[in-house]
Amino acid sequence: MTSDGEDFARNVFINCPFDAKYIKLLRPILFTIIYLGYNPRIASERSDSGEARFSKICNLINESKFSIHDISRLKASRRLEYYRLNMPFELGVDIGCRLFGNDKVKGKRCVIFEKEKYSYQKALSDLSGFDIKAHNNKPRKIVEELRHWFVENDGIMADSVTRIWDNFNLFMTDFELAATAKGYEQKDIQKMGVHEFIFFIKEWLSNKNK
C-alpha cells in the first residue's frame, strides 16, 4: 500500500471528452500513462451517482500531481451546437488549485492539448504562457508529446516514443483477442469503459514484464 504522498506523485488527472470520436486518442493516452508507471484518474472511473460530479472532479484534481487537459473539442462542430465548456472549466479549477492551494498542490504540473498549434488563442487567450501542445488528432503524436512531457516534468527515464507506440499496437492486438475470448463483441470492444480498458492494460503490462 502506498501513502497519500506517493499516490499524489503518480496520479494523473485526465480532463478530456468521453465521446466515441475521442476514444482513438484516449486509449493511447491511458496506455502511455500506465506504461510510464503513472496512475490515470478520470471522472468516469467512479460511477457512484450519490457523489456529485463536480465534487468528484475536485477530489481527483486535488489528489493528482499531474493533469492532462484536452481543449481540442472546444469549438462547436455543427451550426447551433453549443460550445463544450466542461474541459476549460475543469482546466480553470486545476490551475486555481495550484495557485491558491497548499504547498503540496503548488507543485502540480499540467499539460494542455489542442488540435492545431495556437488555435486555443481564438477562444482562451489567457492561456498564453502555459504548456500547450498540438496533437493534430493523431494518436501517435499524443503518445510522443505525453512521453516527452513526463520526461521533462518528472525527470524520468523512459522508453523511446517508437517503442511505446509499438507496444501500444501490440497491446491492442492482445486486447482484442483477450476481450473476444471473454465474450465481447466488436461493438462492446469499441464502447468499453475506461475502468475496464485500464484493467486490460495493467494485465497486459504485468504479463509482459514477468
Add this chain to the structure above:
Amino acid sequence: MSKSSTKSISSRRAHIISRDDGWAIKIEGNTKATKVYQNKDSAIKGAKKLVEKGHDVIVHKKDGSIQAWEKGKKDK
C-alpha cells in the same frame, strides 16, 4: 495474454504499424522494425514473404486497432 518471447521464430507475429514517416513492419520480440515503407500498401506487399514463412501478419489502423489479420502459411 502470453509473452511473445516464448514463441518460436516463425510463430512470432509481424505487425504493420504507422510511423511518423510511413509504415513499419515489426516482428514481435525484435527491438527494431524490419523495414519502414513510405505507404501502407507497400508495407502490406512487403509483409507477404513473412506470411509465406509462417508469420501471422497483423495490419493496424492509425489508432492502433486491428484492420486485418493474415495467418501465416506454414508452421515450422
